[in-house]
Amino acid sequence: MRAGACARKSIGATLGIGMALAAVTAANAHDTNYAPPQRPLSIKSMGSFTVGGEIKATDGTPGGLFGSNSNTGHIAVNQMYVQYQVPTGADAHVPVVLIHGGTLSGSSYETTPDGRMGWLEYFLRNDRAVYVPDQASRGRSGFDVTGYNHVRLGLAPVSTLPEMFVFTEEQGWLTFRFGPKFGTTFKGLQYPIQAADNLARQTIPDINAVLPTPNPTLTNLAQLGRQLKGAILLGHSESGLFPEQAALTDPTGIKGMISVEPGDCTSLIPTSKEVKALAKIPTLIVYGDNIEAAGTVFPNWPQAFKGCQTYVATINKAGGHALLLHLPDVGVKGNSHMMMQDKNNLQVASLILSWIDKNVEPSNHKPGWH
């Protein structure tokens, strides 16, 4: 048994400052001074592929080059697009999968809306192989058009038309905890608010309404972990609990679970069998600042935070190795829900890397993971 896990078990459900500080204090320091980058990236391999997805018959693809009557045939649905880069030093580390949140795509982790380095490049510069999916039914993963075109073709009533969800700037402002009301920011906010219109330009329709249950992204993520012979899954917001939910479908390839500001922890009410499975995988949950302050207009945040405290306590009580890192408790203040784009985004990433160093590596590391 690892000493770290043992020590943490003895603390049990206690989630104090000391524990958080200890858990994110790494053997290696991670440079956050990457503006502008000082050296070229050395990339061993790169590309993209899809995971999962089925070929299905459809009668909802009208138009195109063959006229409006040729609307039948076969299309692929529920696949997950994954883009990746493997730096030359990556063999020493477990690959990281960065999963985006609601009404967003993998671009969340690329250049920030105000033009700074994102978590993708930061992880690459710290020698991690990084895999960035678009969730099934989003962005480059595509979605099943059948239901929409059925209504258009008169094959189904309007009441069956699936919703297309997208955050307006006004909704995003409150949801992402930029401030207590639209146009007003929290004091010391780390989000580069002058670039908010560019965040809107990264915001894309969420077509989850056409997905089957359970969300195929979960099994696709588990499959990706297996394909990589082990990976750390990092989810955000809507996908905050995807690492845990994916592990419940198959934990084989999931070596670490990082939940950045899950919108909810109470939806994951594990059975004792599930608790036992989840407790075997190191877990980090991260929340930023202004949770309580945002609660007056958007009660979801204090509820989610509280639910995740309970979840972490449940996992640790079962012998697990989970940590809730509340950034203000370690002196990192002003972070929004979109912390991968905040002005101190690399500082937050370095805390996450330090947690990985100490809690997932090197004890879990096997050479030749990718």
Added chain:
Amino acid sequence: MRAGACARKSIGATLGIGMALAAVTAANAHDTNYAPPQRPLSIKSMGSFTVGGEIKATDGTPGGLFGSNSNTGHIAVNQMYVQYQVPTGADAHVPVVLIHGGTLSGSSYETTPDGRMGWLEYFLRNDRAVYVPDQASRGRSGFDVTGYNHVRLGLAPVSTLPEMFVFTEEQGWLTFRFGPKFGTTFKGLQYPIQAADNLARQTIPDINAVLPTPNPTLTNLAQLGRQLKGAILLGHSESGLFPEQAALTDPTGIKGMISVEPGDCTSLIPTSKEVKALAKIPTLIVYGDNIEAAGTVFPNWPQAFKGCQTYVATINKAGGHALLLHLPDVGVKGNSHMMMQDKNNLQVASLILSWIDKNVEPSNHKPGWH
């Protein structure tokens, strides 16, 4: 005046084999033996950004976290997502923009459906800065949901519901010239047909139906060219003429135009003023094999090919510098419409690079383009 341009002008509208061979014979040979890659890529900078797009008021964003009545606010529309990588040797070359075709995204140029290197990595390995957009209203660029949700909310009749276009595998087979009928391939076909289901998994909805006219992707591409202080635009199929159409909005940043299998050349019927503008920019149009054979089921291809021959003649007659490269005429046979994914995709890319070397560089090159 460049000697090459002069020689080509004297040939005028003649599009024989000798000319094509001369135009694609480079000073530098481009290695096509990249499986597996022999050396790491050295990447100076990387990331993504959006080009263009407006913030608009909408009343079509129902649901989400704020209930079904809060469907008003502001969203961004018509922006174009662009991902880029700049290799360390790129200062010596003009950046290249790879634009995807219909019901596809930028992933077309990444790893091929059967797992080989795509044109993106090939161009990077030949020291080109590469910019890969998703067209406005596609993939990571998002699209305007207002019209769909208006119908869903009862604010507009079903007849206003915009079409969502996606190629079925059956339609794609014919359109992409895999064979004379679904399930049958042309003899010597270069497309890795065993991976056709993975091509379907790259196929995503084309939401052009909600775009204004003219397509904002055109002005976005012209703006991208200006931002890069000069770029070569390469379009494919649906976007085959986007380089030319973008140049007609503003040629300032467009240093070369490459049209890979445009679906149509007759739609571009330039005025004499437009011909004059287009004739100033080196132009390459590329077509693969089986144009006539495919014409029996899909007459579009011989029509498009013929229209592009006329277009090239028109440009050259006006003193321009255009070439129609019909691959079988230079001994490269079996190529499909999806030649960036064909088994000999790097051979085709090397011909394109050779054309760039000889016809766009070095005479057009100014140091510090990116």
